[in-house]
Amino acid sequence: MKKILSTIPFLLAAALLFPLTVSSQNFYKEKVSRNQYYQVGLGLGAMYADNSGRIRRVEVKTGPSVSFTYGRKIHSHIDLRGNLGYQRTQSQDQDYFSTQVIEAWRTSGQALASKNNQVYLDLMPTLHIIGSENHTQRKRINLYMGTGFGMLLNLNQETRLESNGPETSNNSMVVGYIPVRGGLSYKLNLYTDIAFEGSILLTFSDKLDGNEGFNRFNDHPVAGQIVFRHYINPLKGYD
Template identity: 75%
Template sequence: MKKEIIITTLALFTGFLCSNTLYGQNFYKEKISRNQYLQAGLGLGAMYADNSGRFRGLEVKTGPSVSFTYGRKIHSNVDLRGNLGYQRTQSQDQNYFTNQVVQSWRENGQAVGSKNNLIYLDMMPTLHIVGSTNHTQRKRVNLYLGTGLGLLFNLSEVTNLSENGSERKKRSQAVPYIPVRGGLSYRLNLYTDIAIEGSVLMTFSDELDGNVGFNRFNDYPVSGQIVFRRYLNTIKSVD
């Protein structure tokens, strides 16, 4: 009986030591903040452009929008991120516009239609409303907003009208832009967030759709996405 008590006591003591060792390792692992993350987003996009339709009334055509992001925290409230994305947009149908508008475009050599494949790359600091010094301390819900500089590549097909009918031309161009991007994030678990994110790419060109001067501003691609963000463990020796 005495032997059984000694064995049981040793087993409990050993289990206690192992438990504390594992807890200590886990505590050490989480004490080192995960300051880098990867993010992927999927959603829909459109473009504010001369032949895209009435944007204020949401009478525009939408297309797929995807993005990939690498970010790194540089302050408790600020991270620096690089974004790579793709968006497809197209103009409204020709019969959406009045005959007078279409005739004016034909006479001035402006495109009545366009299909655009937009590839964009930008860098931007992002401000998080609620800051945190460690990934374990971040709030369940947070707001963020940022702006920066980027370059957009547009591979498009535009349609012009002439006396001989319609003519389609393929074009390519690269234009700089200022991204304005913000979102509302929700913490799913210790390492993962989900967010609703919106972007406006304020380009320095009014020629993305092959039509110039019909609207007040330049051509601005916009998108809304659902994104998943994963905080990275850079300490390879710690599981």
């Protein structure tokens, strides 16, 4: 009986200290900043190109656009991110263009139509307008933007008008580009953001669509995506 009574104070002390220990562990868990994140984006893409139509009037055809990103904070306002993405674009229908334009393309051997599958990879620093030292200090709404350098693999099917009718050919090329990307993010919870993100890939080529010189500039893929971003805990054993 005496042994049982002597253990009661120890049990009471353990019961009192246990909640404090759990609270201390949770505090330490959130004190360590989650400086790394991954994100997944899904949306629509198009391309500013010679045979794609007028992009300013949104007279272009769109296709699916997906992206996968890994990022790491290197400053309270800046992170460094790598982006891997894919999008599909295509030209306008033949009846969109005048007969004079079609005839000029036929005589010069330019592609009247094209379907493009584009895979891109880039690295870029991103500036967040409102900075934070810790993931727990993120503001509810934030703006971000950035630029960098990347490489794009363009796999396309081109259609040209020959003397015996339309002829198609498959082509591929790798071209460098400068990505310009920005977005508006909203904090869903302590570890997750949702954002609307837009991007334009300023390529160094005017031949992505098989048609060259009709527009003033090179061919530039564009995209708008809904993005889900999740901050990663560097400590093992925690979610």
